[in-house]
Amino acid sequence: MTTAKSGGAGRVLVAGGYGAVGATVTARLGEWFPGRVLPAGRDGARARSLGGVRADVADPHEFRRLLADMGDVTAVVLCVEPPDAGITRICLEQGIHVVDVGATPRVLEAAGALHEVALGTGATAVLSVGVAPGLTNLLARRAHEAVGGAARLDVTVLLGSGARHGTDAVRWTVAGLAEQVPAGARRTGLPGYGVRTAHPFPFSDQHTLRRTLGIPEATTRLCLDSRTLTALLFALRRTGALRAAHRPGLARLLTAAFGRVHLGGDGFALRADAHRGDAHAALALTGSEQSHVTGLVAAYTTRELLTAGLPAGVHHVEQLPPLAGLPERLAGDGVRVWTRGRR
Numbered sequence: 001m002t003t004a005k006s007g008g009a010g011r012v013l014v015a016g017g018y019g020a021v022g023a024t025v026t027a028r029l030g031e032w033f034p035g036r037v038l039p040a041g042r043d044g045a046r047a048r049s050l051g052g053v054r055a056d057v058a059d060p061h062e063f064r065r066l067l068a069d070m071g072d073v074t075a076v077v078l079c080v081e082p083p084d085a086g087i088t089r090i091c092l093e094q095g096i097h098v099v100d101v102g103a104t105p106r107v108l109e110a111a112g113a114l115h116e117v118a119l120g121t122g123a124t125a126v127l128s129v130g131v132a133p134g135l136t137n138l139l140a141r142r143a144h145e146a147v148g149g150a151a152r153l154d155v156t157v158l159l160g161s162g163a164r165h166g167t168d169a170v171r172w173t174v175a176g177l178a179e180q181v182p183a184g185a186r187r188t189g190l191p192g193y194g195v196r197t198a199h200p201f202p203f204s205d206q207h208t209l210r211r212t213l214g215i216p217e218a219t220t221r222l223c224l225d226s227r228t229l230t231a232l233l234f235a236l237r238r239t240g241a242l243r244a245a246h247r248p249g250l251a252r253l254l255t256a257a258f259g260r261v262h263l264g265g266d267g268f269a270l271r272a273d274a275h276r277g278d279a280h281a282a283l284a285l286t287g288s289e290q291s292h293v294t295g296l297v298a299a300y301t302t303r304e305l306l307t308a309g310l311p312a313g314v315h316h317v318e319q320l321p322p323l324a325g326l327p328e329r330l331a332g333d334g335v336r337v338w339t340r341g342r343r
């Protein structure tokens with residue numbers, strides 16, 4: 001039986017390692033583990049110019065061969081979403097740890113089902129790593145605990161429409177706009193942004209948190225820092241005009257169009273509201289450059305995994321107590337946590 005490769009000396013492969021999120025992961029891990037970090041992507045020349053390798057997460061056979069050829073990869077950080085959980089399975093079967101910033105519920109659910117595989121080799125996969133999912137999951141856990149177990153959870157995500165979001169992240173957002181969502185909009189106060197109307201959006205955390213924390217009702221909503229753009233986007237969604245956005249041609253067109261919109265700033269804000277009877281607890285967090293902060297969360301998580309170790313198995317970030325303090329660890333990078341009283 002393969003057993004997990006020790007974090008001591010092996011290398012770390014960062015898939016998507018020169019993208020908006022991955023570049024931060026590569027840079028930060030490179031400072032902490034010099035000479036052991038390999039940025040990877042489909043552009044072999046670009047990857048090699050950065051000291052990395054060519055890799056395609058949509059081609060599991062090639063990926064398996066790559067890992068076998070390298071032989072000393074201890075951890076893979078997924079900074080690009082594979083089409084399914086095949087890459088995570090390949091890693092875990094070989095005892096290679098995985099840190100995944102992915103945000104698609106279907107893929108995360110499939111990865112979650114690999115818990116026994118990971119236990120078999122002693123490897124660890126950490127899912128829901130980033131801002132949303134990621135920091136939202138951690139805030140939600142704190143709010144949930146503050147009310148003694150939430151009956152209802154509302155998560156709000158405000159994103160800066162002027163920030164440089166990577167193509168893969170914009171593609172994910174466009175896909176989300178095509179999805180039907182049953183819950184209604186909600187008005188919420190966000191530090192530095194006033195009261196905003198946020199609209200239900202298919203972030204993965206709302207699905208995960210129902211399962212990992214046992215919260216019966218959880219909804220995550222999205223707004224942009226530009227009120228105009230938020231109103232426009234969700235009015236368009238209401239007309240049904242964006243339902244066809246899952247078609248590849250239109251998805252590419254919308255991804256390119258949204259990628260060019262830079263109307264607001266680069267700040268972001270998150271808030272988690274937990275309710276249980278009369279009790280209510282709210283926590284918020286603010287920062288800037290969500291891609292960069294997502295990369296930092298992934299880098300800190302990987303460092304914890306390689307140095308202190310995390311339990312074997314597949315876990316979402318909020319299930320791992322050593323990662324509970326991540327929001328505060330990011331204070332030096334401009335992230336600030338806000339706590340509101342509880343009743």
Ligand SMILES: NC(=O)c1ccc[n+]([C@@H]2O[C@H](COP(=O)([O-])OP(=O)(O)OC[C@H]3O[C@@H](n4cnc5c(N)ncnc54)[C@H](OP(=O)(O)O)[C@@H]3O)[C@@H](O)[C@H]2O)c1
Nearest residue numbers: 016019020021042056057080081130131132166167168169
């Ligand atoms: N959890 C969170 O809060 C959070 C926040 C932001 C983003 N994300 C997720 O992070 C991922 C990356 O977002 P991003 O903004 O960094 O996107 P990005 O700037 O487009 O970066 C994606 C990178 O992956 C590479 N890539 C694309 N397809 C690939 C494939 N099949 N195999 C290997 N590499 C591939 C790209 O380079 P090549 O084209 O040269 O291959 C690029 O370097 C997305 O999946 C997004 O959903 C999560």
